[in-house]
Amino acid sequence: MKLGRNDLCWCKSGRKYKSCHLAFDEKLNALALAGKLIPNHDMIKNEVQIAGIREAGKLNTEILDMISEHVKEGISTGEINRLVHEYTIAHGAVPAPLNYEGFPKSVCTSIDDVVCHGIPDDNRILKSGEIVNIDVTTILNGYYGDASRMYCIGEVSEEKKRLVQVTKECLDLGLAAVKPWGHLGDVGYAINTHARKNGYTVVEEIGGHGVGIDFHEEPWVSHIGQPDTDIVLAPGMIFTIEPMVNMGTADVWQDEEDGWTVRTDDGEPSAQWEYTILVTEQGTEILTR
Numbered sequence: 001m002k003l004g005r006n007d008l009c010w011c012k013s014g015r016k017y018k019s020c021h022l023a024f025d026e027k028l029n030a031l032a033l034a035g036k037l038i039p040n041h042d043m044i045k046n047e048v049q050i051a052g053i054r055e056a057g058k059l060n061t062e063i064l065d066m067i068s069e070h071v072k073e074g075i076s077t078g079e080i081n082r083l084v085h086e087y088t089i090a091h092g093a094v095p096a097p098l099n100y101e102g103f104p105k106s107v108c109t110s111i112d113d114v115v116c117h118g119i120p121d122d123n124r125i126l127k128s129g130e131i132v133n134i135d136v137t138t139i140l141n142g143y144y145g146d147a148s149r150m151y152c153i154g155e156v157s158e159e160k161k162r163l164v165q166v167t168k169e170c171l172d173l174g175l176a177a178v179k180p181w182g183h184l185g186d187v188g189y190a191i192n193t194h195a196r197k198n199g200y201t202v203v204e205e206i207g208g209h210g211v212g213i214d215f216h217e218e219p220w221v222s223h224i225g226q227p228d229t230d231i232v233l234a235p236g237m238i239f240t241i242e243p244m245v246n247m248g249t250a251d252v253w254q255d256e257e258d259g260w261t262v263r264t265d266d267g268e269p270s271a272q273w274e275y276t277i278l279v280t281e282q283g284t285e286i287l288t289r
Helices: 022-033 048-067 079-089 158-176 184-197
Strands: 109-111 115-117 130-141 141-152 207-208 217-221 240-242 244-246 252-254 262-264 270-272 275-279 283-289
Touching: 048 079, 048 130, 048 141, 048 275, 079 109, 079 130, 079 184, 115 244, 115 270, 130 158, 130 207, 130 270, 141 158, 141 270, 141 275, 158 184, 158 240, 158 244, 158 270, 158 275, 184 217, 217 240, 244 252
Parallel strands: none
Antiparallel strands: 109 115, 109 130, 115 262, 130 141, 207 217, 207 240, 240 275, 244 270, 252 262, 275 283
């Protein structure tokens, strides 16, 4: 049903359509007529939702800050899981990964050739020379925050340090490519260009995603895109950027035994950093990092 100017806006802000999202919709409709792929209303968060997601993101960042003090040689990934779980619960939140589609733990810990979804284990002790990604997702008052960081354990080779650094640069370049009313393809293009320039490859099968009201929402965020392609980035969209950059081939495989762990096909190291970001009228806001 078409909304009238004085009807309540579809975003549930409680304001009249004419003073809320009428001009926004007119701009999207004009872009659609020009052949652009535009977001649907479900991808656009209102002010109340953004505030809730911002608070979840703030706690998610606090959890990563807390765990950063403990990630060192000799700690088990199982202990990392317990620390994340206990801190999350103590702050009135829920660790989103726990029991999500059967995932057995509260955080993902991905070491060396594990690209993502590594399962914590009391018997897996972090060793000097390893790199590890810790991926935290937090539900607070029904809203989600999602981010991950890389850590170098003890004496790490220069090759691995460089991979970790360039992957962080890829993430920041992807963030810089997010422009209100720009295109999602610009993000993947910036990431993939920088990775390849440095001799690395980007995992194609796994990408970022919309987040905030649910763990995984639309849009899917490719990290290899082309300029001026894919969905229009409208203010109010919230999604993750989380490039997985490999030292060797981009090909990956999933462990059939545990059903989760994704590894590089050639056994070479992989690195990943992740932000959750909000597209604003002025640019972007990092909600958790």
